[in-house]
Amino acid sequence: MKNLFACVLLLLSTVTLLSGCWDQQELTDLAFVMAMGVDKGKKEKFDVSLQVVVPASVASGQNGGGGQGSPVIVYKSSGNNLTEASRRAAKQIPRSIYYAHTKIFVISEELAKDGILDLLDALDRDAVFRTTTFVTIAKGGRAEDFIATLTNLDKIPVQKFIKTLQATERMLGENIKVSIDDILANLIDPGKEPVISAFRLTGNSKKGTTPQSVVTTKPPALVTADGLAVFKGGKLAGWLTGNEAKGAVWVMKKMQGTDINFNWEGKKDAVSTIPFISKTKISLVTKNGKPSMNVLIETSFKLSEINVPYEVTNSMSMDVIEKKTAEQIKKDVERSIHKAQSLKADIFGFGDYVHRVNPNIWKKMKGDWNAQFAKMEIHVKVDAHYRSAGKRNNPFWNDLKQ
Amino acid sequence: MEKAKISARQLFVLVVLFEMGSAILVGYPVKLKQDAWIAILLGMAGGILLFLVYYRLFLFYPNLPLTSYVQFIMGKWIGRFIGFFYIIYFAYLAARVLRDFGELLTATVYTQTPLFFLMALLILTIIYALHKGFEVLARVGELYFGVVYFIAIGGFFLLIFSGLIHLENLRPILENGLMPIFKSVLTQNLTFPFGEMVVFTMVLPYLNKPEKVKKVCISGIILSGINFTIACVINIATLGTGLFIRSPYPLLSTVSKIELANFIERLDVLFMLYLIIAGFIKVAVFTYAAIIGTTDLFQFQDHKKLTLPIGLFILLTAMMIAKNYAEHIEEGLRVVPIYVHWPFQIIIPLILLGVAYFRNRHNQQEAVSIK
Numbered sequence: 001m002k003n004l005f006a007c008v009l010l011l012l013s014t015v016t017l018l019s020g021c022w023d024q025q026e027l028t029d030l031a032f033v034m035a036m037g038v039d040k041g042k043k044e045k046f047d048v049s050l051q052v053v054v055p056a057s058v059a060s061g062q063n064g065g066g067g068q069g070s071p072v073i074v075y076k077s078s079g080n081n082l083t084e085a086s087r088r089a090a091k092q093i094p095r096s097i098y099y100a101h102t103k104i105f106v107i108s109e110e111l112a113k114d115g116i117l118d119l120l121d122a123l124d125r126d127a128v129f130r131t132t133t134f135v136t137i138a139k140g141g142r143a144e145d146f147i148a149t150l151t152n153l154d155k156i157p158v159q160k161f162i163k164t165l166q167a168t169e170r171m172l173g174e175n176i177k178v179s180i181d182d183i184l185a186n187l188i189d190p191g192k193e194p195v196i197s198a199f200r201l202t203g204n205s206k207k208g209t210t211p212q213s214v215v216t217t218k219p220p221a222l223v224t225a226d227g228l229a230v231f232k233g234g235k236l237a238g239w240l241t242g243n244e245a246k247g248a249v250w251v252m253k254k255m256q257g258t259d260i261n262f263n264w265e266g267k268k269d270a271v272s273t274i275p276f277i278s279k280t281k282i283s284l285v286t287k288n289g290k291p292s293m294n295v296l297i298e299t300s301f302k303l304s305e306i307n308v309p310y311e312v313t314n315s316m317s318m319d320v321i322e323k324k325t326a327e328q329i330k331k332d333v334e335r336s337i338h339k340a341q342s343l344k345a346d347i348f349g350f351g352d353y354v355h356r357v358n359p360n361i362w363k364k365m366k367g368d369w370n371a372q373f374a375k376m377e378i379h380v381k382v383d384a385h386y387r388s389a390g391k392r393n394n395p396f397w398n399d400l401k402q
Numbered sequence: 403m404e405k406a407k408i409s410a411r412q413l414f415v416l417v418v419l420f421e422m423g424s425a426i427l428v429g430y431p432v433k434l435k436q437d438a439w440i441a442i443l444l445g446m447a448g449g450i451l452l453f454l455v456y457y458r459l460f461l462f463y464p465n466l467p468l469t470s471y472v473q474f475i476m477g478k479w480i481g482r483f484i485g486f487f488y489i490i491y492f493a494y495l496a497a498r499v500l501r502d503f504g505e506l507l508t509a510t511v512y513t514q515t516p517l518f519f520l521m522a523l524l525i526l527t528i529i530y531a532l533h534k535g536f537e538v539l540a541r542v543g544e545l546y547f548g549v550v551y552f553i554a555i556g557g558f559f560l561l562i563f564s565g566l567i568h569l570e571n572l573r574p575i576l577e578n579g580l581m582p583i584f585k586s587v588l589t590q591n592l593t594f595p596f597g598e599m600v601v602f603t604m605v606l607p608y609l610n611k612p613e614k615v616k617k618v619c620i621s622g623i624i625l626s627g628i629n630f631t632i633a634c635v636i637n638i639a640t641l642g643t644g645l646f647i648r649s650p651y652p653l654l655s656t657v658s659k660i661e662l663a664n665f666i667e668r669l670d671v672l673f674m675l676y677l678i679i680a681g682f683i684k685v686a687v688f689t690y691a692a693i694i695g696t697t698d699l700f701q702f703q704d705h706k707k708l709t710l711p712i713g714l715f716i717l718l719t720a721m722m723i724a725k726n727y728a729e730h731i732e733e734g735l736r737v738v739p740i741y742v743h744w745p746f747q748i749i750i751p752l753i754l755l756g757v758a759y760f761r762n763r764h765n766q767q768e769a770v771s772i773k
Contacts, residue, residue, distance in 0.1 A: 100668075124648070127513050130668075132659060181645060181659070188644045356573035 031095040034072065034158040037106040037143030038119060044078045045118070046111070048085040049144040051158060052093065071156055074148045074209075082122035099129045103158045105180065106136050106143040107196075112229065112236035117187075123180050131180040134165065137229040137236070139198040146201055148209045149221050161223065165197060168225045173258030174245040175225050183231075190366050191351020193232055195248065198239065200226040232345040232370070240336055247336030250297055250329065251348045253280045260301070262328045264308045272305040273325045275384070282353050284361075291361055292377040293350050297333065299382070301325055303389040309397040318386045326384040333380050346373040404536055404694065404705055407610045410618045412540035415547040416687065417602065417622030418629075422550075423684035424502045425595035426633050427651055427677065428731075431586040435643040436572050439634040441586045446627030448587060449596020450620055455751050456603050457616055462758050464612050468603040469695040475758045482699060484750065489695040491746045492601055493712065496688035497719035498734060500525060503681035504720065505727045506651055511674060521720055524678075528686045529713035532693060533706055536608060539686050546679045553672050554629070557657060558636070560669070564662045567639045590735065593743035595630075596623060600747045604691040650731075689716055 035051040057071045075092050079085030089097060105123070107116055123129050138146045150157055168175045175197040186194035203221035227241035228248060240248050249255050255278045264270035278299035285292050303312065303321065311317040340347050351369045355362040365372050408416075431441045463471035468488060473481030504521040512520060531538050561567055576583075599619070606615055637652040640659060649655040654673050661667040693712050697705040724730035 127510055130658070131655075132661060132667075181641075184648075185642045185644050189642075356570055359574040359577050 025096070025098070029095050030098040031093050033097060033099050033102050034156060035104045035106065035147040035161070036099075036102055037108070037138070037147045038082075038111060039108040039142050039144055040111040040114060041078045044085075045080045046082065046085050047076065047078045047144065048082065048089065049147055050075045050077070050086075050089055050093075050097065051147040052097075053156060070150065072150075072158075074144070076144065082119060099126065102129060102133050104134050104136060104147075104161050106138050106146050106199075108138045108143040109140055109229075109236065111143075112137050112196075112231075115233075115235045116183075116231070117234040120180065120184060120187075124184060131184075133180055134162065134177055135180060135183060135196050136161065136165070137196050137198040139200045139226050139229070139239070141201045145209075146199065146223060149201065149223055150209060157223075161199070164199075164223070164225050169254075170256045171258070172225075172246075173249045173255050174227055174242065176228070176249055176252065176254045186349075187231075187234060189349075189352055190369055191346065191353070191355050191362070192349040193230065193345040193347050193370070195228045195230055195240070195252075195347045198226050198229045200224050228347075230340065230343055230345050230347055232343065237345050238339070238343045240339060243332040244336045244339050247329075247332035247334070248340070248347060250278065250280060250333050251282075251295055251336065255280070255299075259304065260325050260328045262324050264306075264310075267308060270307045271303075271321065271324070273301040273321065273384075273386075274304045275299040275301040275325075275329075276387075282348075282350065284354055284357055286358075286361065291354065291358075291365075292379065293353075295333065295337075295378060295380045297329060297380070297382045298385075299329070300385045300387045302387055306395050307397065308395075309400070310395060311398075312389050312395065313393050322384050322386050325386075326382040329384065330380050330382045333382070337378050337380070341374045341376075341378075344370045344374045346370055350376070350378075404608075404697075406536040406608050408537060408540040408608050410609065410611055410614045412544055413605075413609050413615075414618045414622045415543045416540060416683065417599070417619055418626045419543055419547060419550065419680060419683040420601075420687050421595050421599070421623060421626035422629055423595060423680045424499050426630055426680070427506060427653060428502055428734075429591075429594055429630070430634055430637065430646075430652055431590055432647045432652075434582060434586055435577075435647065436574075436638055437576060437578075437583055438638065438646075439572075439631050440576075441583045441591045442627065442631045442634055444583065444587045445591025445596050446623065446631070448592040449599065449623055449627065452592070452597055452748065452751075453599050453619055453623060455755055456600060457619070459751065459755055459758060460603065460606050460615060462762055465607050467605070467607060467694060467698055468600075469698045471758075472754060475754050475761065485695065485699050488746065489692050489699065491742065492604075492688050492695060493692040493716055494719065494723075494742070495598070495601070496685050496692060496716045497723055498730075498738070499681065499688065500685050500716060500720040501723060501730055502734075503677065503685070505730060506654075506677065507674075509650065509727070510654060511670070518721060521717055524681060524685065525689075525713050525717045525720075528682060528689055529709050531682075531686060532690050532713070533709045536605065536690060536694075539683075539690065543683055546683070550676060550679055553676050557660070557669070557672055558632075560660050560662055560666065561636060561640060561656070564660050566656075566659055567636065568642070569639050571639050571642050572635065589739050593739045593747055594734075596627065597743055597747035599623065600751065601688055601691045604694055605687075650727075685716075689713060692716070 031052045033050045034053055037049040037051075039047040039049070041047045051072050051074050053072055054070065075089050077085045077089035077092070079088055086097065107119070123133070124131060147157065165175055165177055169177060176195070178194070178196050183194045183196065186192045200223075201221060202224055203219070227239055227245040229236055230238045230240060246258055255275070257274065257276055259272055259274050261269040261272045278297065281296040281298075283294045283296070285294055306312065346369065350373060351362070351366070354365065431438045434441055459471065463474065469485035472485050472488075475481065476484060500521050503524065504517045507520050508515060508517050531542060602619065609615055609618070633653060637656050638646050640656045641649065641652060645655060646652050654670065657673045658668065658670050660669050689712065693705050693708045696702070696708055696712065702708060724733060
């Protein structure tokens with residue numbers, strides 16, 4: 001009897017300890033933030049917009065397609081720091097704001113020019129927010145419009161961002177995924193400056209926010225990847241677009257795939273090759289105490305298109321294509337290096353490399369590294385190797401009737 | 403002393419889990435940046451030498467815990483005095499480690515929960531386990547050792563396959579020379595965690611084959627030291643020195659970076675599992691040493707009467723030792739190693755060894771048979 005009493009008492013005391021889950025959060029009480037955008041505020045420092053998922057419209061029911069309304073809602077709030085703005089957003093949102101699933105953090109161009117440093121500690125420190133979240137710059141527009149634009153390939157707009165970023169990273173090589181961790185690491189590293197992928201909003205941003213925009217085949221507004229934004233001292237210093245961005249991605253060792261086009265006998269961009277494996281090696285050479293860098297890029301490519309008569313089956317003639325491809329890559333890379341040097345921003349991490357391989361030289365140079373980088377000699381060498389020509393031998397151009 | 407017997411394997415598992423314990427969470431010498439792992443390896447080497455001191459003392463009195471043989475070595479009253487301070491030392495370390503885990507949980511996952519309740523849940527479980535005896539603790543260790551290794555190896559491969567390990571972050575090696583490393587070894591890495599092996603002087607007599615003590619413990623120290631070094635290297639390689647320094651818990655930051663195949667991500671739960679297991683073992687071993695020391699010194703018949711009061715004493719101490727995390731860590735890194743660890747882990751054992759050597763130099767046999 002006494003034992004039974006003790007058992008019951010013990011069980012009851014456990015209940016008091018276990019039931020009081022201070023941190024329980026019910027799914028239905030959470031507002032999942034998928035994307036967060038920050039603009040330069042009108043009255044206060046930051047205008048923050050939060051893209052919150054509407055679970056009822058996203059859930060795919062049996063009768064297909066889920067609910068009717070918009071899949072996301074954008075809430076706006078402002079404040080002099082991120083915490084203030086995000087807590088004030090609670091005035092409009094009927095659930096508690098949950099940041100763990102935030103996929104994208106968008107910064108407007110205007111704010112990026114003023115500096116992004118004031119944004120970062122809140123993101124770095126928060127226990128829930130993930131520092132693996134991607135950061136992008138809204139080029140020539142407001143971040144708010146970006147995250148309010150609806151898309152049709154993917155129901156939740158943020159997925160579109162992510163997938164566009166991944167697709168261009170794989171297919172075009174003009175963008176790279178940059179997370180908050182990467183930005184912070186590059187900001188504090190004296191031998192490297194951060195770059196952030198940029199997006200541009202084309203079309204009518206007002207129309208892009210209505211669900212009607214999703215039911216047409218020609219969306220009124222589209223979010224498009226557009227090169228890389230270069231930062232210096234936490235402020236936007238310049239842009240790398242098109243081939244410049246490609247060149248930078250080669251040097252940063254992030255190239256996954258791209259296309260290389262060049263003219264042939266006066267015909268513009270007549271040949272297109274697609275590199276699919278690439279390797280970049282950086283080395284430091286010191287001559288008479290004066291350091292210079294060597295960049296060696298090795299890549300294998302396939303022939304994708306050739307719009308002139310050509311002996312594709314002849315290995316000698318393919319050597320010429322190899323050479324041309326290498327030249328074109330070298331041109332892109334040199335252009336991007338010159339651009340970075342003119343911005344005095346070492347986005348490639350050459351300084352970091354010097355620090356790793358030769359700490360003694362680095363000690364002398366790190367004081368004004370960006371100035372040293374701007375006037376440093378950088379030699380680029382590209383080896384391109386031809387691998388395959390797809391499923392045809394010589395092009396039909398060879399047999400075309402005159 | 404309790405009438406418990408543990409096998410060599412159980413002792414080995416306890417040593418490994420105890421040594422890795424909280425060190426793998428908060429014990430990195432982050433000031434050394436990319437050279438932190440060297441200090442850990444040197445600390446391990448020093449820890450083995452220190453353990454040989456404890457082992458020699460154990461050889462003089464293989465059937466007694468530290469609090470008993472200190473009375474034979476230093477005389478009844480001085481010995482009891484020192485023994486009493488060792489009990490306080492073990493209880494204090496139990497409280498420190500308990501607080502470490504409580505702070506970590508409140509800072510990362512249980513952001514709304516009061517510290518007191520998290521620590522209370524952990525210490526109540528420990529009190530229950532220790533009430534059942536040391537053999538139970540040893541079996542718990544054996545059970546969870548596999549789990550810990552499964553998590554560690556799984557996490558290791560996931561990190562590699564996510565392409566997160568950038569070994570170039572470890573360069574340049576020895577950028578600032580060896581002096582900062584030696585300083586860090588002496589003030590931090592030797593004493594935490596390796597010097598904490600001193601607590602095992604209280605439980606070594608439980609081993610069923612006393613001749614295996616040396617082999618088991620030293621291999622345990624080496625295995626845990628290597629694991630700790632690997633963890634450190636992986637943290638630096640994954641996070642880079644900047645984030646490594648900025649993270650209060652580098653391993654947590656590392657684990658939360660894993661993103662594989664778009665669905666294996668946010669694996670913080672692995673880290674939390676490890677945290678609870680290692681925290682349980684480490685706090686339990688320290689608490690047990692305090693309990694058994696008190697039983698021995700004040701000649702209680704049964705240690706069971708002491709588990710609850712000493713457990714609660716440790717819980718309250720953990721609440722009181724610091725008013726916030728900054729104070730707790732500052733004490734742990736600046737004050738405790740030099741003013742607390744050094745005397746209890748190095749100076750007193752060396753004096754004891756010296757005196758014991760002179761007392762027993764004529765015949766070793768007599769020394770062993772003193773009971």
